Amino acid sequence: MSVVSARPDRTDPPRRPRRRRQGEARPAWAERPTPIGRLGKGVLLTLLVLAVLGPLWAVLVTSLAARDTINEAGGIVLVPREIDISAYVTIFSGGTVTQAVWVSTLVTVAGTLVSLVLTVLAAYGLSRPDSLAHRPLLFFFLLTFLIFPGLVPSYLVVTGLGLKDSLWSLVLPSAISVFNLVVVRAFFMNVPSELVDSARIDGAGEFRILTLIMLPLSRAVVAVVGLFYAVGYWNAYFNAVLYLDDNDKFPIQRVLQSYLLAGQSPHVTGNVPNLPGVTAYPPSLAIKMAVVVVTVVPALLIYPFVQRHFTKGVLTGAVKG
Amino acid sequence: MSIDETTAERDRRIRPGRRTRRDRRGPGVRRTFRVRRTFRDRLRRDWPLLLMVAPAALLLLVFHYLPTLGNVIAFQDYNPFLGDDPLDAFLQSEWIGFGNFETLFTDPAFWDAVRNTLTITAFQLVFFFPLPILLAVLLNNVLSARVRGLVQSVVYLPHFFSWVLVVTFFVQMLGGAGLLTQEMRQAGLEPWQVMTNPDTFIVLVTAEAIWKDAGWGAIVFLAALSAIDQNLYEAAAADGAGRWRRFWHITLPGLRPVIILLLIMRLGDALSVGFEQFILQREAVGRQAAEVLDTFVYYQAIVPQQWGLGAAAGLFKAVVGLILILAANSAAHRLGEQGVYAKS
Numbered sequence: 001m002s003v004v005s006a007r008p009d010r011t012d013p014p015r016r017p018r019r020r021r022q023g024e025a026r027p028a029w030a031e032r033p034t035p036i037g038r039l040g041k042g043v044l045l046t047l048l049v050l051a052v053l054g055p056l057w058a059v060l061v062t063s064l065a066a067r068d069t070i071n072e073a074g075g076i077v078l079v080p081r082e083i084d085i086s087a088y089v090t091i092f093s094g095g096t097v098t099q100a101v102w103v104s105t106l107v108t109v110a111g112t113l114v115s116l117v118l119t120v121l122a123a124y125g126l127s128r129p130d131s132l133a134h135r136p137l138l139f140f141f142l143l144t145f146l147i148f149p150g151l152v153p154s155y156l157v158v159t160g161l162g163l164k165d166s167l168w169s170l171v172l173p174s175a176i177s178v179f180n181l182v183v184v185r186a187f188f189m190n191v192p193s194e195l196v197d198s199a200r201i202d203g204a205g206e207f208r209i210l211t212l213i214m215l216p217l218s219r220a221v222v223a224v225v226g227l228f229y230a231v232g233y234w235n236a237y238f239n240a241v242l243y244l245d246d247n248d249k250f251p252i253q254r255v256l257q258s259y260l261l262a263g264q265s266p267h268v269t270g271n272v273p274n275l276p277g278v279t280a281y282p283p284s285l286a287i288k289m290a291v292v293v294v295t296v297v298p299a300l301l302i303y304p305f306v307q308r309h310f311t312k313g314v315l316t317g318a319v320k321g
Numbered sequence: 322m323s324i325d326e327t328t329a330e331r332d333r334r335i336r337p338g339r340r341t342r343r344d345r346r347g348p349g350v351r352r353t354f355r356v357r358r359t360f361r362d363r364l365r366r367d368w369p370l371l372l373m374v375a376p377a378a379l380l381l382l383v384f385h386y387l388p389t390l391g392n393v394i395a396f397q398d399y400n401p402f403l404g405d406d407p408l409d410a411f412l413q414s415e416w417i418g419f420g421n422f423e424t425l426f427t428d429p430a431f432w433d434a435v436r437n438t439l440t441i442t443a444f445q446l447v448f449f450f451p452l453p454i455l456l457a458v459l460l461n462n463v464l465s466a467r468v469r470g471l472v473q474s475v476v477y478l479p480h481f482f483s484w485v486l487v488v489t490f491f492v493q494m495l496g497g498a499g500l501l502t503q504e505m506r507q508a509g510l511e512p513w514q515v516m517t518n519p520d521t522f523i524v525l526v527t528a529e530a531i532w533k534d535a536g537w538g539a540i541v542f543l544a545a546l547s548a549i550d551q552n553l554y555e556a557a558a559a560d561g562a563g564r565w566r567r568f569w570h571i572t573l574p575g576l577r578p579v580i581i582l583l584l585i586m587r588l589g590d591a592l593s594v595g596f597e598q599f600i601l602q603r604e605a606v607g608r609q610a611a612e613v614l615d616t617f618v619y620y621q622a623i624v625p626q627q628w629g630l631g632a633a634a635g636l637f638k639a640v641v642g643l644i645l646i647l648a649a650n651s652a653a654h655r656l657g658e659q660g661v662y663a664k665s
Contacts, residue, residue: 027554029554029555031563041462041463045459048472049472049475051532052476052532053475055490055494058493058494059493073503074506075499075502076499118377118380121373121374122373122377122378128367128370131366132360132363132364132367132370137374137378140381144381146643148389148638148642149387149388149391149635149639150391150392150618150632150636150638150639151618151622151623151631152391152394152623152628153387153388153389153632154388156394157384157391160406160408172380175380176377176381181377206369207369210373234483235482237484238596238600253485253486256489257601260485261488261489261605292493295485295486299478303474303478304474307474310477310540311540311543311544
């Protein structure tokens with residue numbers, strides 16, 4: 001469709017003027033955009049999209065390329081020629097990466113569940129401004145925005161609790177994000193109190209009100225907050241560096257780092273584990289890229305379902321919090 | 322004072338702004354009192370709510386407040402091997418006053434880290450901070466809702482990638498064995514060493530941060546833009562204000578509260594520029610350029626187990642951060658802005 005047709009053309013009756021959707025119409029008082037402006041905008045937006053999608057594309061194509069194609073290109077492949085899934089077969093045939101994917105999946109699923117349940121419960125518990133100890137409790141939560149515990153004492157507390165080398169060390173210290181809690185709470189507080197009151201008159205307890213009234217009405221925000229938590233757990237890297245020594249418990253990010261960044265001489269990052277197979281035989285580029293793809297994919301899978309709720313979720317938190 | 326003045330009027334004159342009971346009691350209206358519930362009543366009513374808050378509060382207590390208190394080991398020669406458990410070790414460790422801080426403040430490496438951190442913060446404030454605003458304005462100017470939605474979902478995406486991934490992407494695109502080098506070699510050019518050059522490290526770090534978070538940062542500004550009353554634009558246009566004038570006199574003032582809010586938050590974080598990003602690239606470019614406060618604590622305290630020293634550095638960072646955020650906030654109040662928290 002040409003750009004011109006966006007403007008209804010009065011001199012050309014046979015062509016039905018395209019109906020503009022809401023939000024697409026230029027307000028009557030505004031000047032018509034100049035051609036240069038339109039072109040500039042178009043180029044800028046295209047560049048933006050390319051800057052994000054380009055690396056993803058290159059990585060995906062390289063991970064699916066055969067060894068010859070990679071050698072021919074001298075490294076990263078940009079134009080797909082054939083599909084060779086041998087890299088994926090290799091990394092999923094047991095070994096470090098397979099193990100790490102399992103670990104990360106486990107941590108992500110369990111962690112997200114724990115975080116969501118605790119956050120929703122606490123958000124509901126704090127959503128009644130006239131409840132007992134409401135103000136001090138809220139203050140207790142919000143104060144965490146101002147004070148930062150620091151790395152060393154946190155490390156000592158986590159290790160002191162015996163969580164060193166336990167997967168719980170990836171979950172518990174970061175289980176509650178007060179930001180997410182404030183977002184969910186704001187949604188709960190926006191639910192009309194008549195609904196809650198009538199449910200209470202019908203004899204519903206707090207748990208029932210939460211599960212039957214609040215949650216169905218706030219499904220969108222719970223989904224967004226769930227995504228935030230899930231992404232956080234999937235991306236957990238630094239806690240794994242701090243608290244995990246056992247290779248079998250490494251999450252995918254840690255493995256990715258040792259596969260990709262440690263291999264780059266002189267990129268030998270401190271504290272890199274000697275993963276079996278990594279130092280001896282540097283993995284081929286296709287395998288490296290396949291690991292990257294495996295790391296990206298989960299986020300890409302959930303993203304489209306939750307994305308439309310972003311603005312709502314983020315804003316209630318940012319503006320009201 | 323006139324003789325006809327009612328009591329209510331007099332009350333209002335004496336204590337302006339405060340409504341008295343007499344005010345509210347109109348003729349024939351019975352006064353209703355709010356029942357003041359006793360603590361027991363409220364507990365009986367609200368215990369399920371308290372129970373719901375308890376697990377989250379407990380987690381915060383253990384993993385946020387307990388470590389905050391644990392910062393007192395900054396004043397100790399903390400030795401984890403002294404007792405049977407960390408608490409015991411803490412009780413038995415020797416108090417040395419400001420000794421750790423003296424060691425820290427005489428360590429040139431510490432000041433290097435502070436300087437690096439502040440330089441990077443300042444650099445990002447100038448080159449990164451305005452970008453989400455510009456991006457939001459640009460997106461807001463795109464009329465087609467479909468294009469706007471598409472671009473938005475694409476630019477938000479990198480926010481959800483881990484730092485390991487972002488650095489990996491940069492290494493694969495710009496690094497020694499990456500795409501850029503590969504193309505430049507084929508074109509017969511001398512490849513740049515972008516990923517390992519300490520002199521341009523600050524640019525690299527900022528570029529990574531922009532790639533990862535500029536799109537995401539635009540969300541808040543987009544919302545602020547959509548909250549601006551369209552009538553203002555129309556009125557301004559009717560008064561003959563052109564595109565740029567409208568931008569300057571309506572769009573920017575409309576964004577001002579959000580901009581100031583985010584600036585304050587950024588200032589409060591001035592001493593933390595991010596952890597993983599630097600720890601991942603520290604070896605590639607060398608300590609001189611890439612050591613920031615957070616990595617300093619990691620390498621100087623946790624790895625060699627100098628707990629007291631690390632806690633001192635962490636405490637320094639937290640206190641400076643708190644002071645900065647309070648100062649920035651009160652400055653915002655003085656400028657007539659709302660700031661992060663309301664003045665109470």
